[in-house]
Amino acid sequence: xxxxxxxxxxxxxxxxxxxxxxxxxxxxxxxxxxxxxxxxxxxxxxxxxxxxxxxxxxxxxxxxxxxxxxxxxxxxxxxxxxxxxxxxxxxxxxxxxxxxxxxxxxxxxxxxxxxxxxxxxxxxxxxxxxxxxxxxxxxxxxxxxxxxxxxxxxxxxxxxxxxxxxxxxxxxxxxxxxxxxxxxxxxxxxxxxxxxxxxxxxxxxxxxxxxxxxxxxxxxxxxxxxxxxxxxxxxxxxxxxxxxxxxxxxxxxxxxxxxxxxxxxxxxxxxxxxxxxxxxxxxxxxxxxxxxxxxxxxxxxxxxxxxxxxxxxxxxxxxxxxxxxxxxxxxxxxxxxxxxxxxxxxxxxxxxxxxxxxxxxxxxxxxx
DNA sequence: ATTGGGGCCCGTCAATCGGA
DNA sequence: TCCGATTGACGGGCCCCAAT
Numbered sequence: 505x506x507x508x509x510x511x512x513x514x515x516x517x518x519x520x521x522x523x524x525x526x527x528x529x530x531x532x533x534x535x536x537x538x539x540x541x542x543x544x545x546x547x548x549x550x551x552x553x554x555x556x557x558x559x560x561x562x563x564x565x566x567x568x569x570x571x572x573x574x575x576x577x578x579x580x581x582x583x584x585x586x587x588x589x590x591x592x593x594x595x596x597x598x599x600x601x602x603x604x605x606x607x608x609x610x611x612x613x614x615x616x617x618x619x620x621x622x623x624x625x626x627x628x629x630x631x632x633x634x635x636x637x638x639x640x641x642x643x644x645x646x647x648x649x650x651x652x653x654x655x656x657x658x659x660x661x662x663x664x665x666x667x668x669x670x671x672x673x674x675x676x677x678x679x680x681x682x683x684x685x686x687x688x689x690x691x692x693x694x695x696x697x698x699x700x701x702x703x704x705x706x707x708x709x710x711x712x713x714x715x716x717x718x719x720x721x722x723x724x725x726x727x728x729x730x731x732x733x734x735x736x737x738x739x740x741x742x743x744x745x746x747x748x749x750x751x752x753x754x755x756x757x758x759x760x761x762x763x764x765x766x767x768x769x770x771x772x773x774x775x776x777x778x779x780x781x782x783x784x785x786x787x788x789x790x791x792x793x794x795x796x797x798x799x800x801x802x803x804x805x806x807x808x809x810x811x812x813x814x815x816x817x818x819x820x821x822x823x824x825x826x827x828x829x830x831x832x833x834x835x836x837x838x839x840x841x842x843x844x845x846x847x848x849x850x851x852x853x854x855x856x857x858x859x860x861x862x863x864x865x866x867x868x869x870x871x872x
Numbered sequence: 873a874t875t876g877g878g879g880c881c882c883g884t885c886a887a888t889c890g891g892a
Numbered sequence: 893t894c895c896g897a898t899t900g901a902c903g904g905g906c907c908c909c910a911a912t
Contacts, residue, residue, distance in 0.1 A: 874912080875911085876911085877911105879908085880905105880906085882906105884901100884903090885901085885902085886899100887899090887901105888898085890896095891896090892894085892896100
């Protein structure tokens, strides 16, 4: 894959850029032209006060070695290639190179870095939203289906506790929100009653996020519902062709992590209000709520609807994936910036140490 | 007040890779 | 081989700011 394939190798405090920037040249994680000379570099904490790091080595230590050197002796094994370059051959580095040469991923890169090298750097949280959703369910109606162009919200929490066996639905009256950027789908919350009566419809406004909270965690796990993402393409001008009018896809994550999709009949008023929708546990899907993979499709119209539905699902998932990817990329860049700052500070420290050692040496030579 | 540029974010497409 | 995940590239919209 183009892009970050070779870049992340620079993050381990490279010893020999040549060997790391061109992993393909050697064809393996180990340089081919290494001599048999093996150096052992020992990082020794010195007694100089107010020096955060003192590393007695010709090799620029990695961030991990810095941290370890502050408290203990660290041994780093290096080898010398044919041109006099020192090449570190830690098993960890070998492993990392192998991993990174297989597939670059911001998540993998950062997690590798944060676990192995920089305990201070936060890991990319995997599926944070999913974990956070254990006690809540969010449904999102994309803002592009809004026809009024206004931002609204649902911020009123109803104090009534839903019956434990029912899936609560949260709702409330729209409230004005500050102007948001174009893509922001004003996420709001509310709470309400969850009725299994199919005649009981809740009114929400398209372009909003409504959160469905469980009375307790067990309720959700027993029902197998953790997250719900609601995408409406019914009457949105952008995606009117993508799905038949009045259909909304509801994505939810089950307790075992698998994702399921259902379609829910929805109608949207010209003002952008969802006139009716139902959300139920998958085990009790009523008439009118159809699983996303229907069987027995015969007519061309059904085929078109099915393909449109699949396309909508694909786009929705890719939208989420792109969002996550950008988030990881930002974390990655932040990590790089942190690394740069650390290395700059380290470089400064080493320069200072070199200067003081030179002065000490000159002074000693003069006195002799 | 208008305008143009830069930055940021998003959605979408396409390519690639790894696992089943 | 197929499918899902990942990510670069592209285009578009919005916001901010400086210049006019």
